[in-house]
Amino acid sequence: xxxxNQSILAGFVLLxxxxxxxxxxxxxxxxxxxxxxxLLGNGVLILVTILDSRLHTPMYFFLxxxxxLDICYTTSSIPLVLDGFVTPRTTISFSAxxxxxxxxxxxxxxECVLLGMMAFxxxxxICNPLRxxxxxxxxxxxxxxxxxxVAGGANSLVQISLAVQLPFCGDKVINHFTCEILxxxxxxxxxxxxxxxxxxxxxxxxxxxxxxxxxxSYIFILSTILKIPSAEGRKKAFSTCSAHLTVVVIFYGxxxxxxxxxxxxxxxxxxxxxxSDKLISLFYGVLTPMLNPIIYSLRNKDVKxxxxxxxxxxxxxx
Numbered sequence: 106x107x108x109x110n111q112s113i114l115a116g117f118v119l120l121x122x123x124x125x126x127x128x129x130x131x132x133x134x135x136x137x138x139x140x141x142x143x144l145l146g147n148g149v150l151i152l153v154t155i156l157d158s159r160l161h162t163p164m165y166f167f168l169x170x171x172x173x174l175d176i177c178y179t180t181s182s183i184p185l186v187l188d189g190f191v192t193p194r195t196t197i198s199f200s201a202x203x204x205x206x207x208x209x210x211x212x213x214x215x216e217c218v219l220l221g222m223m224a225f226x227x228x229x230x231i232c233n234p235l236r237x238x239x240x241x242x243x244x245x246x247x248x249x250x251x252x253x254x255v256a257g258g259a260n261s262l263v264q265i266s267l268a269v270q271l272p273f274c275g276d277k278v279i280n281h282f283t284c285e286i287l288x289x290x291x292x293x294x295x296x297x298x299x300x301x302x303x304x305x306x307x308x309x310x311x312x313x314x315x316x317x318x319x320x321x322s323y324i325f326i327l328s329t330i331l332k333i334p335s336a337e338g339r340k341k342a343f344s345t346c347s348a349h350l351t352v353v354v355i356f357y358g359x360x361x362x363x364x365x366x367x368x369x370x371x372x373x374x375x376x377x378x379x380x381s382d383k384l385i386s387l388f389y390g391v392l393t394p395m396l397n398p399i400i401y402s403l404r405n406k407d408v409k410x411x412x413x414x415x416x417x418x419x420x421x422x423x
Contacts, residue, residue, distance in 0.1 A: 116198040117289070118278045121189035121383075132387075133190035139391045140183045146398030147172035153411040160411055163246040164230070167223045168401060170250050174216055175394035181208035182390060186282045199269075202284040207265045210286065214311040215257030220353055221315035222249045224322040227346040232329045260307050267300050282387055312360070319353055348401045355396060359389045 121129075154160045154169035182205065189195040197205070229240050268286060271293040281288040286304075290297050326346060333339045402408050 116196055116277070117202055117273075117284065117292070119185070119189050119195045119197060119282060119284075120278050120280045121186070121195065121282045129190045133187060136183065136190075136387070136391060137187060139395050140179060140187075143179050143391065143394045144176060146402070147176050147394065150398045150401065150408070151176075153408060157411040157414065160407060163226050163241040164223070165407075166246055167219065167226060167250060170253070171216070171219055171223070172398060174212055174219065175397055178209070178212040178216070179391060179394050181205060181212065182283045186387065189282055197284065199273075202289065203265055203269050205284045206268065206286050206289065207261050209283070210264055211257045211261035213257070214260045214307070215253050216356070217311045217315045218253040218256050219250070220349075220356065221318045222246075222253055223349050224319040224353070225249075227349055228322040228326055230345060231326050231342055257311075260311060264300075264303060264307060267303055271295050271297065271300070281383055285386065312357075316357060323350065348405055351400050352393070352397055355400075356393050359393065 150172040151169050154165045154172075185195070185197070185205065226241055226246070230237050233240065264286065268289060271290070272295050273292050274294040276292060279285070279288045279292065290300055323346075330339050330342045333342060
């Protein structure tokens with residue numbers, strides 16, 4: 106136990122790409138550029154949804170929440186990743202590691218639930234348009250968004266509380282860019298079966314249930330759209346949910362690719378496998394938040410119009 110306490114006091118060492126120094130500068134520039142795009146794109150989306158009264162609807166309220174969530178999610182990890190590219194074997198304290206794990210876990214779970222809420226919003230808008238103002242009133246959609254954040258935070262609190270109680274001894278090197286919870290659990294010198302079971306249950310609740318809910322919602326949505334007699338009507342109806350559907354496919358498609366791809370059985374390829382896994386995880390953390398505002402801007406006339414109005418007002422004011 107004394108060794109474990111020393112490990113906690115000393116913290117952890119983040120390996121990052123310190124074993125691949127030639128890649129560090131390239132990825133520093135690439136990830137920094139993507140992070141700046143995330144801040145700019147999502148920041149503009151938040152501004153237009155707040156400042157333009159035409160966007161004060163449930164769909165854009167959820168979109169504003171999603172943009173704010175993406176900024177928080179990337180900010181909880183990307184600065185640490187960038188520091189790791191310029192500082193060999195970055196050291197992080199135990200408490201800072203726990204906070205970073207909590208934020209990443211909470212925000213990731215919140216996004217899963219929030220995407221499900223957005224699917225319900227599109228279902229009501231297309232399948233029950235006459236009841237939409239009543240069903241998706243402010244008294245309904247604000248608590249829906251709040252519950253997404255509360256559920257994600259509660260799940261993360263449970264997972265991290267179980268993780269920080271474990272004794273950590275021996276090797277304190279985390280073979281990752283950040284305090285990724287699975288990489289941290291590998292360092293525990295105790296039985297982690299409870300942690301594994303708890304995370305399995307959480308994955309079913311926060312990944313499986315939203316995917317099922319979104320799938321069922323879109324089955325009804327597509328069924329309703331196909332019943333619209335005119336091609337123009339079908340196109341207009343589908344355009345109202347195409348951006349959300351694209352984001353969902355990218356978000357869950359990347360997750361499935363990360364966890365469903367086969368592991369290398371060749372011991373000689375273990376290092377390459379580790380680097381590949383780390384890079385895929387890294388790009389998963391920045392790709393979706395970067396694409397979200399681009400997708401919603403390109404496929405939504407209201408957002409483009411609001412953004413142009415905002416820019417023209419700023420230019421006129423100057």
